[in-house]
Amino acid sequence: xxxxAQIVTFIWRMAGSxxxxxxxxxxxxxxxxxxxxxxxxxxxEKGIISGTSEVTxxxxxxxxxAQxxxxxxxxxxxxxxxxxYFTDVPETAYYYQAVGWAINRYVADGTTLLEFGPDxxxxxAQIVTxxxxxxxxxxxxxxxxxxxxxxENTITExxxxxxxxxxxxxASIFSRAALNDNSAPQMGExxxxxxxxxxxxxxxxxxxxxxxxxxxxxxxIYKRTGTYGPGGPGFIAVRNAEMQSFFDRxxx
Numbered sequence: 001x002x003x004x005a006q007i008v009t010f011i012w013r014m015a016g017s018x019x020x021x022x023x024x025x026x027x028x029x030x031x032x033x034x035x036x037x038x039x040x041x042x043x044x045e046k047g048i049i050s051g052t053s054e055v056t057x058x059x060x061x062x063x064x065x066a067q068x069x070x071x072x073x074x075x076x077x078x079x080x081x082x083x084x085y086f087t088d089v090p091e092t093a094y095y096y097q098a099v100g101w102a103i104n105r106y107v108a109d110g111t112t113l114l115e116f117g118p119d120x121x122x123x124x125a126q127i128v129t130x131x132x133x134x135x136x137x138x139x140x141x142x143x144x145x146x147x148x149x150x151x152e153n154t155i156t157e158x159x160x161x162x163x164x165x166x167x168x169x170x171a172s173i174f175s176r177a178a179l180n181d182n183s184a185p186q187m188g189e190x191x192x193x194x195x196x197x198x199x200x201x202x203x204x205x206x207x208x209x210x211x212x213x214x215x216x217x218x219x220x221i222y223k224r225t226g227t228y229g230p231g232g233p234g235f236i237a238v239r240n241a242e243m244q245s246f247f248d249r250x251x252x
Contacts (some may be wrong), residue, residue, distance in 0.1 A: 001121040005036035005059035007068055008049060010131055011075050012039035020045055028055045048074045066095040066118035068127055069108055072134060073098035076105075086116040093118070104239065106180040107133045113188045138177030138238035141211075141223065144203035146171045151252050152198040160252045169246060177240035184229030191222050191235050197247070211238075218244045 012018070020041035023032070027044075030037055040057050043049045048071050052058040073079075082100035089099050099116055102108040107130050111117035149162040149170050162170060182189060197213030199221060211221040220239045227234035 001062050002068070002124050002127050003059065004049065004057070004061050004063050004067075005034075005040060006124070007063050007071060007122065007127050008043045008059075009036050009039040010127060011048065011071060012042055014131055014135070015042075015075070018042055026055065027051065027057050029059060030057060034059070043071070046075070063122045063127075064118060065108070065116065065120050065122045065126070066093070066099070068122040068130065069102040070095045070098040072107060072130060073101045076101070076134065084116070086110055086114060088115045089118055102130070105134075105178040106237075106239065107178075133179075136179045136181075138174040138179050138240065139171075140179055140181075141209075141236045141238050142171070142174055142201065142203075143207060143209055144205050146201055147204040148200075148202035150200040150202075151247070151250070152200075153196065153252050154194075154198060155196055158252055160250060162250075166250070173240055173242045173246060174238060176242065177238045180235075180237040180239070182229075182237070183225050183227040183234035185231035185234060186229060187231045189229075190232035191237065197221065197252075218247045 017038070020038055024030075024041055027040075030040055036059050040049070040059055044051065044057060049057065052061065078097070079101055080097045082097060082104045084096065084100035084103055086099065089096055095118060099108075099118065103110070103116075108126075111120065146167055149167050151160050151162070153159070185191075191212070192215045194215050195212035196215060197218050199211040199213070201209045201211060209223050211223045213221050219241050220237055221243065222235045222237035225234035225236060
């Protein structure tokens with residue numbers, strides 16, 4: 001089980017181990033020679049954590065899954081534009097937005113399809129996995145430098161080839177997208193078989209990838225990996241609401 005100090009230190013190191021603005025003797029449970037001293041002060045300054053009392057930060061306290069994703073969400077900017085669907089995450093919970101962000105950005109998984117397990121302890125393996133996923137982007141789904149993009153709308157049967165400026169914007173959206181690399185999907189994790197869009201991406205060095213939008217549009221697009229799991233074919237999915245807005249502006 002991870003402690004508050006351990007998770008904060010992981011985040012602090014990912015941020016480049018910045019020094020806190022000033023040292024502090026306000027917290028009685030932060031020895032200056034502790035490995036987590038600077039990390040805890042920095043996290044408190046940045047609003048990533050708050051004191052458990054006016055004079056304590058409880059560095060050795062165990063951390064739940066809800067607390068862990070809330071720290072990561074705050075570090076990432078506390079975007080409130082996400083919602084969730086888990087039956088054990090009420091909308092009134094302090095961690096509701098954080099869990100919605102973590103799921104939609106592929107940072108964390110539920111303990112089941114409908115449960116997140118917010119009160120369960122967060123293990124070292126779980127937080128390390130979350131941190132790793134946070135640093136991945138949709139650019140990893142591209143197989144090289146994008147040279148051409150052709151989009152087919154399977155509903156209207158329209159087709160559009162992008163110009164150089166549009167291709168650059170397409171690739172840029174990938175760089176800001178969340179990535180879900182799922183080579184062996186479990187039951188309930190499979191992707192739709194009725195895509196609204198089919199996107200052909202050609203590369204400068206040769207070769208082509210075929211991405212599919214979901215039935216709902218282009219917020220999530222994915223490509224097959226050629227592998228399989230209990231839930232069906234493996235896939236790499238890229239999620240960014242900007243992609244649907246981009247497609248809408250293209251009129252496709």
